[in-house]
Amino acid sequence: MKHIALITGASSGFGWATARKLAEKGYDLILTGRRGDRLQALETELHNMFGTKCRLLVFDIRDKKTVFQQIETLEDNWKKIDLLINNAGLALGRDYFEEADMDDWETMIDTNLKGVIxxxxxxxxxxxxxxxxxxxxxxxxxGKEIYEKGNVYCASKHALDALSRSMRVDLLRHGIKVTAIHPGAAETEFSIVRFKGDSEKAEAVYNGFKPLDPEDIAETIWFCASQPAHVCINDLEITCTAQANAYLFHKE
Known part of the structure; x- marks a missing residue:
């Protein structure tokens, strides 16, 4: 029987690349996201490339009632989820605390933390x-250290780090592994979303160095997921070679 993975935020970036990697490794996939057309395109690609069976769930992870309803709509065989990848997340804005949009804060907290819960x-x-x-x-x-104008985004990821550690303790008695992966700068839709469609600002983030790409993170996820049953990678921080911490880069 094939393993089943559920990936949130599968319509782009890390989620899309991870879906490809797990499909290549023989998983059947439950793909979630807000953009149904993108999920359908991904399902077609994975079926054509690997013969992967996919189940698509189109919803906003911030909507608690819908999240529970959607999981309950799954057929019994699809509920046997081996791997849950809580990938959906975002940053909105890059502003000083007193100048930031509080609606952006609410969206980040609701997505990055409450959606995972x-x-x-x-x-x-x-x-x-x-x-x-x-x-x-x-x-x-x-989620490991803060940087200027990161305020609530950093706070939401610090909270997720604490939640991951707490989950690991509470779920120990059930034999369930919990891994937290902490990427640095990666070229996805992240900066486009953060800067609300301003492609010039988004592209400037990566000027002068080679950032991580989605496939790097997909490989990392596969490494963690493919360990023997008695092995758990608890916490893993990953950056490109040009990045030392949350704010220090070597740019050409």
Whole structure:
């Protein structure tokens, strides 16, 4: 029987690349996101390349009621989720604290933290009954240290780091692994979203150095997910060679 992975935020970036990697490795996939057309395109690609079976769930992870309803709509065979990848997340704005848009703050907290809580609570009963499973939370180097104008984004990722550690302790008795992966600068839609479509600002973020790409993170996720049953990679921070911490880069 094939393993099943659920990936949130699968319509682009890390989620899309991870779906490809897991499909290549033989997983069947539950793909979630807000953009149904992108999920359908990904499903077609994975079916054509690997014969992967996919189940698409189109919803906003901030909507608690819908998250639980969508998981309950899954057929029994799809509820046997082996791997949950909490990838959906975003940054909005790069402003001093007193100048930031509070609606942006609400969106980041609701997505980066509360969304992870909702989907994990919805999936967990189906892992617990089998006494196994693996949860991978996509954190950020911004969850390890703060930087100027990072304020609530950093706070949301620090909270996710604490949540990951707490999950690992609480779920120990159920035999469920919890891994947190904390990428540094990576060239995805992240900066376009952060700067609200301003492509010039987004591109400037990566000027002068080679950032991580989505495939780097997908490979990292696969490494963590492919360890033997008795091995768990608890916490992993990953940057490109040109990045030393959350704010220090060597640029040509």
């Amino acid at each position: 909702y989907i994990t609570r919805a999936v967990l009963p189906h892992m617990i009954v089998h006494k196994k499973g693996h949860i991978i939370n996509m954190g950020s180097i911004a």
